[in-house]
Amino acid sequence: MLFWLLLAVNSITMGGLLFLLSAGFSLIFGLMRIPNLMHGSFFMLGAYLGATFLARGMNFWAAALLSAAAMVVIGGLIERFLLRRLAGQDLAQVLLTLGLSFVVADLCLMVWTGDPIQPPTPPGLAGAFRAFGMFFPIFRLAIVAIAVVVAVALWLMIERTRLGAMIRAGVDDPAIARVMGIKVSQLFTLIFCLGAGLAAFAGVIGAPYLSIYPGLDADMLPLALIIVILGGAGSLAGALLGSFIIGFLYNFGQALFPDLAYVILFLPMLLILVLRPQGLFGRVG
Numbered sequence: 487m488l489f490w491l492l493l494a495v496n497s498i499t500m501g502g503l504l505f506l507l508s509a510g511f512s513l514i515f516g517l518m519r520i521p522n523l524m525h526g527s528f529f530m531l532g533a534y535l536g537a538t539f540l541a542r543g544m545n546f547w548a549a550a551l552l553s554a555a556a557m558v559v560i561g562g563l564i565e566r567f568l569l570r571r572l573a574g575q576d577l578a579q580v581l582l583t584l585g586l587s588f589v590v591a592d593l594c595l596m597v598w599t600g601d602p603i604q605p606p607t608p609p610g611l612a613g614a615f616r617a618f619g620m621f622f623p624i625f626r627l628a629i630v631a632i633a634v635v636v637a638v639a640l641w642l643m644i645e646r647t648r649l650g651a652m653i654r655a656g657v658d659d660p661a662i663a664r665v666m667g668i669k670v671s672q673l674f675t676l677i678f679c680l681g682a683g684l685a686a687f688a689g690v691i692g693a694p695y696l697s698i699y700p701g702l703d704a705d706m707l708p709l710a711l712i713i714v715i716l717g718g719a720g721s722l723a724g725a726l727l728g729s730f731i732i733g734f735l736y737n738f739g740q741a742l743f744p745d746l747a748y749v750i751l752f753l754p755m756l757l758i759l760v761l762r763p764q765g766l767f768g769r770v771g
Contacts, residue, residue, distance in 0.1 A: 493737055499626040499695065501733025502633030506688035507706060508713040509640055509725045510681020516657040516720020517670070517677050518569075520576050523583040525685055526707030527590040532557050532686020533698045534594055537603050546608040550690035554683040561682025565675050573671075587703060595700050604697040629691055636684070637726055644722055653677065657720035709736070712755045718768020727766065 511525045532553045539549035564586065572578045606612075607625045614621035644650035655663040656673045664670050689698075696702070713732055717724020732751065739750035758765060 493741055494734075495622055495626065497734040497737040498730065499629050499733075500736055501730035502630040503688055503692045503695070504709055504713060504733055505633045505726055505729035506636060506691075507685050508710045508717075508729055509636070509722060510677065510684040511710045512714045512717060512722070512725040513653065513657070513677045513720055514681045515714050517653070517660070518579075518674055519660075519719075520579045520583075521711060521714075522678075522681070523580060523707065524564075524587040524590065524703075525681065525710055526703035526705075527587045528557050528561065528682045528685035529689040529692075529706050530594060530698070530703040531560075531590055531689070533689030533693045533702065534598050534603070535686070536690030537598075537605050537693060537698055540605050546605075546690075550687050553690050554687040557686035558679045558683040562675055562679045565678040569678075570671065570674070587707075591700065591703060598698075600700050602697050602699040603693070605693045607694045625694060629695065632691065633729075637722070640722055649676075709751075712751060714765070715755050716758055716765060718765025721765065721767035724765055724767035 507525070507529055511522060514522050514525070535556055536549045536553040539552055540546060544552070568582060568586075569579055572582060607623075611625040611628050614623045616622075644653060652663070652668045653673060655666065655668055656670050660670050689702075709732055713725060713728035716731060717726070717728035731754070735750050735754070736747075739747040743750060762768075
């Protein structure tokens with residue numbers, strides 16, 4: 487019983503972290519119609535920057551926010567001066583983001599070397615509380631709480647604001663949105679910056695849980711891709727549900743069937759592609 491509870495808590499924590507990574511990725515995919523293959527790089531680079539800020543004595547949450555802000559700027563520059571020049575050239579955009587991911591990986595290896603880094607848990611969230619005869623780390627539960635708060639904030643933005651209405655229109659039909667006077671290119675930049683910032687923030691708060699190491703980007707990117715395919719491109723609800731599904735499959739698969747861990751992860755994606763290509767919450771067409 488204790489084993490299953492521990493796995494469940496770890497799965498929920500992983501699901502919350504994956505949502506912070508995949509929410510912006512899903513909106514980018516829904517608007518721009520390309521998989522941003524450097525989204526995992528935003529996660530890893532944000533984590534490394536956060537670790538550097540922490541090493542200089544900065545507060546954990548200030549480091550997370552500053553890292554997210556830095557990635558917002560970097561993401562905006564990439565979208566504005568590189569991706570926008572390749573508008574309509576899907577293959578070129580995919581190859582560009584893939585190439586940039588390799589550049590970021592090598593830069594991180596050169597600057598931070600290949601030694602794993604595991605920042606300490608924030609002082610206020612260190613320790614654990616006891617329930618059901620076992621100890622639950624407070625910080626892992628805090629990650630879930632942060633994911634819920636971000637999910638609510640994003641939902642309110644998407645569903646209750648004029649900006650959200652424009653984003654939904656751009657996801658549903660970019661051509662009609664342009665005809666209606668919506669500046670879709672500016673939405674691209676905004677959502678790309680938002681996704682990059684969320685990924686960096688997730689990288690910092692996930693670092694005490696996952697640690698930071700070369701190849702972290704390559705480990706996280708496939709999970710984000712699976713979540714988007716499961717939930718549907720551009721769907722916030724799909725990203726939320728898909729994140730927790732993959733969180734459970736990831737932890738339970740590795741614990742119970744380590745030799746089939748990737749089969750368990752990718753099989754639902756294959757089924758969705760065959761039976762419902764638009765995803766669980768995606769729109770047809």
